[in-house]
Amino acid sequence: MDDKYKCTKIKEIITHNEFNKTFVLDHSFDEAYPGQFAMVWLPGIDEKPISFSAQNEITIKKIGPFTKKAFELKEGDKIWLRGPYGKGYKALDKPYYVFGGGCGIAPLKFFIKKNKATIKTVYLGCRSKTDILFLDDFIKLAEKNNIELTIFTEDGSFGKKGMITDTDEEFSDKYNYAICGPEMMIKAVAEKINIPKQTYVSIERYMKCAVGLCGECSFSGYRVCVDGPVFSYDIVKKLPHFGSKRRTKTGELIDM
Ligand SMILES: Cc1cc2nc3c(=O)[nH]c(=O)nc-3n(C[C@H](O)[C@H](O)[C@H](O)COP(=O)(O)OP(=O)(O)OC[C@H]3O[C@@H](n4cnc5c(N)ncnc54)[C@H](O)[C@@H]3O)c2cc1C
Numbered sequence: 001m002d003d004k005y006k007c008t009k010i011k012e013i014i015t016h017n018e019f020n021k022t023f024v025l026d027h028s029f030d031e032a033y034p035g036q037f038a039m040v041w042l043p044g045i046d047e048k049p050i051s052f053s054a055q056n057e058i059t060i061k062k063i064g065p066f067t068k069k070a071f072e073l074k075e076g077d078k079i080w081l082r083g084p085y086g087k088g089y090k091a092l093d094k095p096y097y098v099f100g101g102g103c104g105i106a107p108l109k110f111f112i113k114k115n116k117a118t119i120k121t122v123y124l125g126c127r128s129k130t131d132i133l134f135l136d137d138f139i140k141l142a143e144k145n146n147i148e149l150t151i152f153t154e155d156g157s158f159g160k161k162g163m164i165t166d167t168d169e170e171f172s173d174k175y176n177y178a179i180c181g182p183e184m185m186i187k188a189v190a191e192k193i194n195i196p197k198q199t200y201v202s203i204e205r206y207m208k209c210a211v212g213l214c215g216e217c218s219f220s221g222y223r224v225c226v227d228g229p230v231f232s233y234d235i236v237k238k239l240p241h242f243g244s245k246r247r248t249k250t251g252e253l254i255d256m
């Protein structure tokens with residue numbers, strides 16, 4: 001972990017669709033591992049946690065003031081990052097099933113690239129084909145590494161029509177499970193798998209310090225920035241705020 005800001009230039013911008021862009025950076029955060037994040041600073045605007053989608057890459061979804069400003073950045077512009085922070089997905093003894101939804105697909109691409117030999121199956125779920133980030137990368141990774149890839153789109157524009165939870169696969173404790181995506185999707189998938197001790201999920205809460213001091217990311221007593229963002233589902237499923245409450249930018253506890 002490095003708390004100093006690293007100023008780097010944007011080498012390349014990949015526009016996936018209207019709402020998602022990947023920023024390839026000049027600097028490679030070689031110590032970062034999948035599931036970890038950086039605090040990304042745009043001077044005069046704000047600083048926000050964004051996961052690594054590769055050692056020199058972040059993928060941003062445009063949803064509010066900070067991410068809108070990030071979308072105005074051009075190739076060659078400077079950007080400041082501190083990190084990597086938090087606990088990510090670890091390669092474990094048993095092979096993995098990986099489940100990604102929405103923007104959560106991006107850090108999972110990093111995880112799969114780093115752990116090709118231990119990935120058995122990848123499930124991706126999106127509204128429509130245009131929302132599937134890194135589709136070509138996933139197809140190539142699956143073909144080259146003998147990984148089963150199943151994609152669900154809600155409108156049926158690619159893969160199977162429906163939700164990721166529509167799979168009729170039976171899950172066994174011979175595998176580990178990694179899930180990243182919206183909290184309600186995480187809950188639905190983890191409950192379908194029903195092997196909490198071998199399921200790892202990534203949780204998002206607002207952050208300020210990212211080093212465990214301010215309490216902004218409090219999640220039923222855990223600090224997402226240092227205890228997570230990747231947690232065992234065995235812990236998460238028992239927490240009263242999971243799938244129900246989060247703190248606003250000003251620290252107020254509200255329903256999700
Ligand atoms: C560990 C971690 C990793 C993340 N990785 C990524 C990533 O790879 N790519 C990416 O685009 N975003 C990621 N985020 C979310 C990102 O930090 C927010 O999207 C960011 O706050 C948006 O800022 P904004 O000013 O554009 O919008 P805001 O005005 O801050 O947010 C708009 C709305 O989005 C929701 N929201 C935003 N941030 C959060 C949050 N942290 N928890 C719960 N709800 C929230 C709220 O409903 C809010 O009203 C991550 C967050 C965390 C905690």
Ligand code: FES
Nearest residue numbers: 208210214215225
């Ligand atoms: S963001 Fe400050 S304690 Fe987690």
